[in-house]
Amino acid sequence: MRRFCAPKKAKKRTAEGANSNVFSMFEQAQIQEFKEAFTIMDQNRDALLSLKTCNDLRRRLNVKQEEIDEMLKEAPGPINFTVFLTMFGEKLKGADPEETILNAFKVFDPEGKGVLRKDYVTQMLTTQADRFSAEEMEQMFAAFPPDVAGNLDYKNLVHIITHGEEKDQE
Amino acid sequence: MCFLFLCLFFAAIKAAVLIQRWYRRYMAHLEMRRRYTWNIFQSIEYAGEQDQLQVKLNRHLFFSFMLDNFTQLNGNGPGELLDPLIDPWLDRETCFDTVPVPDSYAGPRLSFPLSVSDTNALLNAFKDQQTLHARYVLQLLYETKKLLRQMPNIIHLSTSYTKDITICGDLHGRLDDLLLIFYKNGLPSAETPYVFNGDFVDRGKKSIEVVILLFAYLLLYPDYMHLNRGNHEDHIMNLRYGFTKEVMLKYKTHGREILQLCQDVFSLLPVATVIDGKILIVHGGISDQTDLDFLSSIDRHKVRAKRCRLTRQDSTVSSSSSSSSSSSSSSTLCSPRTPSCLSPRPYPLSPIMPYAVNILQVPFLDSLSSVSPPSLPQHEREWKQVRVAEIQTQYFNFSLFCHLTLDSPLQQIVDILWSDPKNQDGCSPNTFRGGGCYFGPDVTQRLLLQHGLRLLIRSHECKQEGYELCHGGQVITIFSASNYYEEGSNRGAYIKVGRELVPRFYQYQVSRTTRKLTLTQRVRAAEGSALRALKEKLFTHRSELVSGFHHASFPGTVSVSEWAQVLESVLRLDLPWRTLRPHLVHLAPDGSVEYQSCFEDMGSGIQLVTPNLAETLFRYRTDIEIIFNIIDKDHSGLISIEEFRHTWRLFSAHLGVDIDDRAIDDLARSIDFNKDGSIDFTEFLEAFRVVVCPCIVCMCVFTLASCPL
Numbered sequence: 001m002r003r004f005c006a007p008k009k010a011k012k013r014t015a016e017g018a019n020s021n022v023f024s025m026f027e028q029a030q031i032q033e034f035k036e037a038f039t040i041m042d043q044n045r046d047a048l049l050s051l052k053t054c055n056d057l058r059r060r061l062n063v064k065q066e067e068i069d070e071m072l073k074e075a076p077g078p079i080n081f082t083v084f085l086t087m088f089g090e091k092l093k094g095a096d097p098e099e100t101i102l103n104a105f106k107v108f109d110p111e112g113k114g115v116l117r118k119d120y121v122t123q124m125l126t127t128q129a130d131r132f133s134a135e136e137m138e139q140m141f142a143a144f145p146p147d148v149a150g151n152l153d154y155k156n157l158v159h160i161i162t163h164g165e166e167k168d169q170e
Numbered sequence: 171m172c173f174l175f176l177c178l179f180f181a182a183i184k185a186a187v188l189i190q191r192w193y194r195r196y197m198a199h200l201e202m203r204r205r206y207t208w209n210i211f212q213s214i215e216y217a218g219e220q221d222q223l224q225v226k227l228n229r230h231l232f233f234s235f236m237l238d239n240f241t242q243l244n245g246n247g248p249g250e251l252l253d254p255l256i257d258p259w260l261d262r263e264t265c266f267d268t269v270p271v272p273d274s275y276a277g278p279r280l281s282f283p284l285s286v287s288d289t290n291a292l293l294n295a296f297k298d299q300q301t302l303h304a305r306y307v308l309q310l311l312y313e314t315k316k317l318l319r320q321m322p323n324i325i326h327l328s329t330s331y332t333k334d335i336t337i338c339g340d341l342h343g344r345l346d347d348l349l350l351i352f353y354k355n356g357l358p359s360a361e362t363p364y365v366f367n368g369d370f371v372d373r374g375k376k377s378i379e380v381v382i383l384l385f386a387y388l389l390l391y392p393d394y395m396h397l398n399r400g401n402h403e404d405h406i407m408n409l410r411y412g413f414t415k416e417v418m419l420k421y422k423t424h425g426r427e428i429l430q431l432c433q434d435v436f437s438l439l440p441v442a443t444v445i446d447g448k449i450l451i452v453h454g455g456i457s458d459q460t461d462l463d464f465l466s467s468i469d470r471h472k473v474r475a476k477r478c479r480l481t482r483q484d485s486t487v488s489s490s491s492s493s494s495s496s497s498s499s500s501s502t503l504c505s506p507r508t509p510s511c512l513s514p515r516p517y518p519l520s521p522i523m524p525y526a527v528n529i530l531q532v533p534f535l536d537s538l539s540s541v542s543p544p545s546l547p548q549h550e551r552e553w554k555q556v557r558v559a560e561i562q563t564q565y566f567n568f569s570l571f572c573h574l575t576l577d578s579p580l581q582q583i584v585d586i587l588w589s590d591p592k593n594q595d596g597c598s599p600n601t602f603r604g605g606g607c608y609f610g611p612d613v614t615q616r617l618l619l620q621h622g623l624r625l626l627i628r629s630h631e632c633k634q635e636g637y638e639l640c641h642g643g644q645v646i647t648i649f650s651a652s653n654y655y656e657e658g659s660n661r662g663a664y665i666k667v668g669r670e671l672v673p674r675f676y677q678y679q680v681s682r683t684t685r686k687l688t689l690t691q692r693v694r695a696a697e698g699s700a701l702r703a704l705k706e707k708l709f710t711h712r713s714e715l716v717s718g719f720h721h722a723s724f725p726g727t728v729s730v731s732e733w734a735q736v737l738e739s740v741l742r743l744d745l746p747w748r749t750l751r752p753h754l755v756h757l758a759p760d761g762s763v764e765y766q767s768c769f770e771d772m773g774s775g776i777q778l779v780t781p782n783l784a785e786t787l788f789r790y791r792t793d794i795e796i797i798f799n800i801i802d803k804d805h806s807g808l809i810s811i812e813e814f815r816h817t818w819r820l821f822s823a824h825l826g827v828d829i830d831d832r833a834i835d836d837l838a839r840s841i842d843f844n845k846d847g848s849i850d851f852t853e854f855l856e857a858f859r860v861v862v863c864p865c866i867v868c869m870c871v872f873t874l875a876s877c878p879l
Contacts, residue, residue: 029730029748032731032748033748033749036746036747036748036749037202037746037749039744039746040202040205040206040209040746040749041202041205046593056201057198057201060194060197060198060201061194061195061198062190062191062194088198091191091194091195091198092195092198092199096188096192100188101188101189101192103185104184104185104186104188104189104192105185105189107181107182107184107185108182108185124182124186125186125189125190128182128183128186129183129184129186129187129190130186130187130190130191131190132190136193136194136197139197139689140193142689143689143690161192161193161196
């Protein structure tokens, strides 16, 4: 924690463009939380994230390789906090309220049955927008298995995740 | 119509994006939770070692003293404990022949020299949860001791005579992991040679079974089975971390004998192994002082922590330091390297200034006599007085002790067994552990070059994947106890290395539940356990924390930032406090922290005692448990109130714990639940655990016994 550079220094170091404004995109409290997240990921405590960790995070959050490459051009090598914030800040922040996510699912369930067919969910999430990989899909179904008829109770899924998340973010 | 369709189309995409992003964020957070859970376990494990040097040494000396005197009082006879001139380890020949094995005993009956049928019998017996009879344990240990005496300090192996050599790290009493390794990799044999890199015992519940198997294979295949000593192969560590207790519970009558033999065997274990002159294997690490040639030359079994000694003749104390024959079984390698020890060439112990001690005034002699059996013969009593005075001297001169440098052999071994690698260059004292040092890549490089080595393999630190490389690949940490902190916390691993000397890694994880847990469930379970340990830690520092909160900017309210700062300054665990905040404490409607709420959820015992006392008891819970175990000679789980009070008074006096006698008396009376003068200390300890926090939903059952504290 003591190793983090103050925002001013960070601005000096990075090139102009999105990076230098990244600290103004978030509230102070949020930045502090991100600092903690960064420290958690920084296993050897040298204020830098290894590329491996970065790739893990990138895959999890689905940040495109091109975006990473773009940022890495300005700050090559292991990732410091500013770059981390730029790359992942937006993706990590925020907690969508339960309602919002439920409504998102309901778009695919206009009849309001509360369940969706597993195949349909797969199609919906792996073929459009920020596509899920087959692995991600498998992981989701492993954690939240559909019933024997192949139906996914999305209300339950949303409830569990949101309330698990609430614990983290209150 | 087309427009409507387009609207729906975009709505679908938007919804999909929302869901995808939300789910990915959840997975990223899950990963963070997994990591900070890990950080919590590690911080707490190492923080336990972080007590001030003074307290540590005091504690070690106190327990050595306790062990000595209670062993004596146990009627084991004066023996070597009263006569410091005989080197005890030479003379502990046990009469295992006189230990009768009843016909009803259905376990393995070993015949020496061991054969494969014996080791197979042991494997099967242990898989069936059987216990090996004490007679065979003693005989096995005795034979192992005879064998190890002939071995050098550093074992040299060659891949030209054997196939791939398998190297395993810490096992810590996890029999399941050892059996899994044997299952996956094969039993030790000419085709499958093994090196086990220390820390076979403590923490896990099957330490004695693990060592029995390892020693049995050592006896069976001395050319293909190699054991390095770890820092836990030491009796003070065993007292603190569970091996002693396990043995005493399983082997009531012969427990002490078994433990004493184990200590002898441990002190005889080689400290290093070298493969093909290229790969060095030690348990902890190295330091900038490490000298392998010197290490080869010392008498490893004679290396012990120094004690200043009294001469019997005069009543004035003069001390002489003798490096070899130290006075008792209770010496240990736990001597820490002091920060003031910076000289490149340490010199022998400097003598302590003589001072007169009036033996009759030794304060706790009275207390001792109240727990001892009635009349000891004159010479024994004198010795006890002298021994007691010896301890008194050390306590009195404690500050001098701090500035004494360790002598060279001890320092070399402590470094090998306790050091950890760090990323920055240089070599600094390992304050985390209180022993050994942190060694940087330059230290590694220098040593490897100096001895023509290519690689250092060590253990000593738990790693999530079971292994980890550092120092540009010149150092490998290998750790073989999976689920070390908690179910699902980490994998175990072992290394195989062949003639090309390129290490290959094999990972595994023992699973105790038949139902496969999802990642979320595993993270939740481990997290719950870690948070409980953390809350207990908070509780042990309650008064400091509360006083810190009172000094925050506005009285009565504490912001999240301030709360986090106070926690870090008091506990110094370097944890992500803001992220952990929701699990530890509530927020008031105005967003400030209700800091008292983190001290809820404590066990029922808290109600019985004053807050101060509760906090102290929490902090010293491990020590209290050790005291209990030493006093409770017959392992009934009960000790008398008198014994408890006396011992606690001794302990608190010598560690400077500020708690008054009356509070202890009150406590003793209130925990004597059935008013019969005895304390069931299992109940007592349970009363001081954190109860399961109802707000964490745990999806699987796990035992509190795996709590790192």
